[in-house]
Amino acid sequence: MGTRILPPIENNGRMMTMLFYKIEMESDRALESSEQKMRKTRARIKEGTVEANERFRGEMNFFVSEIQDRKVSIGAAVFVEASTAEWFDLMRGLAHFCRKIELQGRITDFEETTIREFSRMLYGADRRDYIEDDDGYKSDLDMDFIDGCRCSECSEMLIPEPLTKRAALTEASRLLCGASFRPEIERIFDPRAPKNFVGNPVHYVLASDDPKVRHSMRELLLGALLQRRRLLGKRYCVLNLSPDSSYYARKLNDIYQSQKGCALVLSLTGEFAEESQYASASFEFVASLGEKVAEFRRDTLTILEMRRSDERLYHRLMEELPNITFVRLDEEIVFNRAARGYLRRLAGKNGVKDCTSLLKALPRPDSGHLTTGLNTLFDKWYDSYLKTELHVQYRNLATEGTKRVSKPKGDAYRDLMEMAGLRPVKEVILQAVRFHKAQKLFADRGIGTKRPSMHMVFAGNPGTAKTTVARLMAQIMKDNGLLSVGGLVEVGRADLVGKYVGWTAQIVKKKFREAKGSVLFIDEAYSLVDERGGLYGDEAINTIVQEMENARDDTVVVFAGYPDRMREFVERNPGLKSRVAFHVDFPDYTPDELLEIFGLILKKRGRRAGPETLERARVLLERAAGEPDFGNGRFVRNLVERAEMRQADRLLDLPPDSVTDLAIQTFLPEDLEAPERVEEAKSPKLGFA
Numbered sequence: 009m010g011t012r013i014l015p016p017i018e019n020n021g022r023m024m025t026m027l028f029y030k031i032e033m034e035s036d037r038a039l040e041s042s043e044q045k046m047r048k049t050r051a052r053i054k055e056g057t058v059e060a061n062e063r064f065r066g067e068m069n070f071f072v073s074e075i076q077d078r079k080v081s082i083g084a085a086v087f088v089e090a091s092t093a094e095w096f097d098l099m100r101g102l103a104h105f106c107r108k109i110e111l112q113g114r115i116t117d118f119e120e121t122t123i124r125e126f127s128r129m130l131y132g133a134d135r136r137d138y139i140e141d142d143d144g145y146k147s148d149l150d151m152d153f154i155d156g157c158r159c160s161e162c163s164e165m166l167i168p169e170p171l172t173k174r175a176a177l178t179e180a181s182r183l184l185c186g187a188s189f190r191p192e193i194e195r196i197f198d199p200r201a202p203k204n205f206v207g208n209p210v211h212y213v214l215a216s217d218d219p220k221v222r223h224s225m226r227e228l229l230l231g232a233l234l235q236r237r238r239l240l241g242k243r244y245c246v247l248n249l250s251p252d253s254s255y256y257a258r259k260l261n262d263i264y265q266s267q268k269g270c271a272l273v274l275s276l277t278g279e280f281a282e283e284s285q286y287a288s289a290s291f292e293f294v295a296s297l298g299e300k301v302a303e304f305r306r307d308t309l310t311i312l313e314m315r316r317s318d319e320r321l322y323h324r325l326m327e328e329l330p331n332i333t334f335v336r337l338d339e340e341i342v343f344n345r346a347a348r349g350y351l352r353r354l355a356g357k358n359g360v361k362d363c364t365s366l367l368k369a370l371p372r373p374d375s376g377h378l379t380t381g382l383n384t385l386f387d388k389w390y391d392s393y394l395k396t397e398l399h400v401q402y403r404n405l406a407t408e409g410t411k412r413v414s415k416p417k418g419d420a421y422r423d424l425m426e427m428a429g430l431r432p433v434k435e436v437i438l439q440a441v442r443f444h445k446a447q448k449l450f451a452d453r454g455i456g457t458k459r460p461s462m463h464m465v466f467a468g469n470p471g472t473a474k475t476t477v478a479r480l481m482a483q484i485m486k487d488n489g490l491l492s493v494g495g496l497v498e499v500g501r502a503d504l505v506g507k508y509v510g511w512t513a514q515i516v517k518k519k520f521r522e523a524k525g526s527v528l529f530i531d532e533a534y535s536l537v538d539e540r541g542g543l544y545g546d547e548a549i550n551t552i553v554q555e556m557e558n559a560r561d562d563t564v565v566v567f568a569g570y571p572d573r574m575r576e577f578v579e580r581n582p583g584l585k586s587r588v589a590f591h592v593d594f595p596d597y598t599p600d601e602l603l604e605i606f607g608l609i610l611k612k613r614g615r616r617a618g619p620e621t622l623e624r625a626r627v628l629l630e631r632a633a634g635e636p637d638f639g640n641g642r643f644v645r646n647l648v649e650r651a652e653m654r655q656a657d658r659l660l661d662l663p664p665d666s667v668t669d670l671a672i673q674t675f676l677p678e679d680l681e682a683p684e685r686v687e688e689a690k691s692p693k694l695g696f697a
Contacts, residue, residue, distance in 0.1 A: 025269025171231035298328030468594025471640030493525030
């Protein structure tokens, strides 16, 4: 590319950020109408690009990416100073660049773009010989971090538009998250705030069980921050993380570096909460993640996205980041009037004037509702409305469907039924739900029955999906009118036992209040009464027994842990034993079930595997299933995530134009590698026979 350009990323201690643009121009004349003219044009553009960029001294850089007849695509990288957020004179620079390459015409489109699109344009410029070398160009711009943004876990987006204060408040109310958003919107638009970007005073946590709601909350927040110049550019990056994957520190560093002055969204919603033991299993992961958040806290805005019910994950991350302020933004629980208003707005948005039947479909009037549940309710009602009200010719078919054998309602029930294996578990959960629905029906008919206990024991080894089933069961009970909220509050010994005598009872009662209308999931419950428990553990158990009875109408307690220890725990506590209605055993997965889980994870992640790869997976899974404490479903997730890392290394060694979508989607046998303890041969035993 000629003279090496070293841009002033750090200028006298002031942070600089790089923004990327795609510029479309229409030339006054055709530039490559013949082979000879094309060669001359490309030589002139290459020479003019070097001369123009040398003059800019790293403040900005331009290149031609593609020419089609009179249409010219130009890429631009511009440095913006964070302390004042003053833009360099981009239009003046573009005019100078056009003079150097002898391009005359008019601008037809001018927009900020992503790093990935900029990299694609740069590769096109190299391939068409408009620049000397795209790798050299990136090196000259100190843009080696670009490759870190090419991984499959990373996606780039642009903020649709900035939002005024009024628009932000309106959107927050529409999303039913005004209670948490309103105070933060007031702070963002406080007139005392600096007019330009000077660093991030706080970072954010967005919590919702619905990915669509999380996305809307994210765009609301980013739009408000962009309006107030708390962000320098429209682009942001979403990085999907998992606790079982040791994500490359170098890549995470590169991605943070690329987002200076912008936002990085860390999505912790994939497989993060599949089992409650993640807190200890992912200690190093959470610690290393916390280090990067802290290192880039002033220059890069971090947004953590997680499920609303992942309280332990939230507290674990906050423990790692005690000196960084996070603002948590949640959906709010709304009741009858607000819920009905939200459903009316959804109906009106879809052209429905009379939604009386929709409002009648709301569960009990005193039930609490989240946006997630209301969206699900509306979607199901609207599907029925299409068949019974708009296309009346299908009304009989819809009526026939209602005559089929009644099963528990809701997407959560479908998700449970689609899980691999767990046949005995599904049968017990179905039996429990149907039994309690029958009791509710008897009560509605005036047959006097005391509502039975709904509390349960989940016994199984790690990785057998106990937490996942508990979360789905909570939602199934909400969908079927047995619980009013349907959330999952997950706790362990540390969350229930206080430091001093008398504190524990208050802590336990507080957790039961949090779990009202939901499932209280007590993980490794036997740890409350082991040798560490003492008086504090006894106090916890006695209070739990009391609260189980007091809250039996609208709270389900699930005790979970290893099979042998759970049996002993229940037998040693008669008060608990008499209040637990269902014992659910979670057996270890068979090799066939593990292979089914492998296929489901690939499908969920948009990946695929051929017959040879599946056979390789079967061999590894059969070998793993013969090992004690091999991890069950967690082992399969580890296998897939290791495959993603090995595949990424393999693909990065290939030329960029040969990395097709199919190549990214497809695992090869060599991508699969089991953990060392399963792969390696067992060491010979020493000693006497």
